[in-house]
């Protein structure tokens with residue numbers, strides 16, 4: 318965070334210098350356009366680079382911001398500031414409605430969807446009579462700031478770049494927050510995020526609206542800089558160029574957006590001057606060069622240019638750990654022996670395959686229960702049923718909430734997490750480029766309240782310290798404290814599994830579901846894990862675990878439930894199950910002998 322503040326200060330100093338030097342107006346104009354494009358590209362960093370939601374349609378939101386203020390200020394003589402408020406309100410509403418529909422799309426359907434609405438808005442601008450169709454609106458007034466009319470390009474330069482700096486600051490705050498971690502988890506880790514209590518559908522819409530608002534702000538500035546608007550800068554071409562800027566600069570990095578916007582704007586300007594001389598005529602030859610550049614970039618440097626530069630800058634010290642944040646409140650644990658989880662005739666069919674076949678079992682508070690069975694027996698599916706990842710085909714699942722047993726089948730994963738069920742995954746679900754500490758802090762999502770607006774404004778600091786402190790506490794509890802500043806992806810697989818346990822513990826669970834936690838661990842690490850799980854049990858955390866390592870399971874669990882081909886074939890104390898005929902036949906023969 319300190320590194321970002323230093324970066325922002327240095328960049329502000331450079332911007333002030335550029336603004337005050339007697340540079341030719343042409344340079345200032347170029348800088349203004351870089352600023353306008355940067356705003357849109359910053360939104361794309363959040364949306365596409367960080368959250369993985371590709372949008373080709375951002376130019377249309379620039380158009381909404383530009384047209385709203387141009388129309389109100391010319392038709393009604395409204396102040397540009399009213400135009401800004403109206404433009405942002407219209408943009409937010411449009412983005413919310415469009416986001417409701419398109420953010421549900423996945424894979425290539427999402428970019429296609431964004432192309433569709435980008436085109437629709439473009440043609441809307443060009444066909445509406447009151448917006449003067451394709452001729453557009455002229456005579457847009459200048460912005461007045463503290464009584465000063467911002468007539469010159471230089472005065473607009475300061476306003477535009479103040480907006481860009483503000484956006485970098487706010488988005489940086491957001492990304493380093495509880496919501497930011499959830500946003501980063503949207504890219505390929507949506508299921509994990511939901512299991513940690515994140516409302517991923519809402520999160521997608523929220524960042525879509527934020528990205529659109531940045532585009533709308535850019536449109537407002539554009540309209541009052543250019544003093545005229547027409548549909549051409551808001552079409553699909555522009556949408557592609559914005560995306561291109563973010564990708565070239567480094568779609569996952571805020572500074573990458575500015576770098577990409579600067580590079581492409583300057584390059585386009587130069588190419589537009591040089592290429593027609595080379596090829597003759599007035600074609601848009603720069604598009605060809607951009608196309609070739611993109612292909613090369615995607616092959617050679619998919620991350621964009623900023624990471625290359627970043628490696629040459631002084632290494633950023635990761636999140637500074639606060640030493641003395643107050644501890645988060647913990648939920649009450651039910652007394653040992655009380656029923657905690659009751660699975661009754663749970664059934665799951667995938668088409669014709671019965672993965673879980675009317676399985677019933679119960680787990681009491683304070684127990685460690687092992688769910689075992691050969692490969693494909695339905696254990697992970699059972700976990701997914703309990704945690705709401707997949708819906709039941711039949712039966713019910715009840716979990717202790719308050720004093721009674723409440724049905725949880727049919728609830729969303731995040732609702733089940735909020736009742737106190739946390740889990741790890743058979744195939745680890747981490748964000749490899751994020752620090753171990755931040756990965757673990759995702760688990761504390763439901764224990765924080767500060768949302769996106771407070772995070773943007775940096776009002777979440779106190780809570781953030783508590784969440785990170787909790788993540789650190791859990792990492793130390795599982796023995797990974799020394800690795801908290803490492804990238805999660807650099808950990809050995811066994812350590813990644815332990816990290817997942819720390820993350821689940823951050824949820825403050827009553828029931829912990831661990832899917833093969835000992836896989837990939839060495840003997841001593843397994844011993845340490847077993848000790849940890851016993852300690853957790855002692856602290857009132859109940860555990861349901863799937864594990865193939867029979868020594869580990871037999872020495873640790875209080876009871877076992879054995880499944881084969883989706884059906885429960887045995888249940889009981891480990892030593893009894895070990896002698897059970899059906900189990901020996903199905904599964905344990907080699908080990909028991």
Ligand SMILES: Nc1ncnc2c1ncn2[C@@H]1O[C@H](COP(=O)(O)OP(=O)(O)OP(=O)(O)O)[C@@H](O)[C@H]1O
Nearest residue numbers: 667670672690691692693694695696697698699743
């Ligand atoms: N989403 C799905 N769609 C279709 N079939 C599925 C799905 N998930 C699981 N299955 C099938 O359900 C059966 C049970 O799978 P599951 O992963 O629950 O078994 P498991 O006991 O956890 O096995 P393992 O120990 O190998 O992880 C398997 O035949 C599997 O192919």
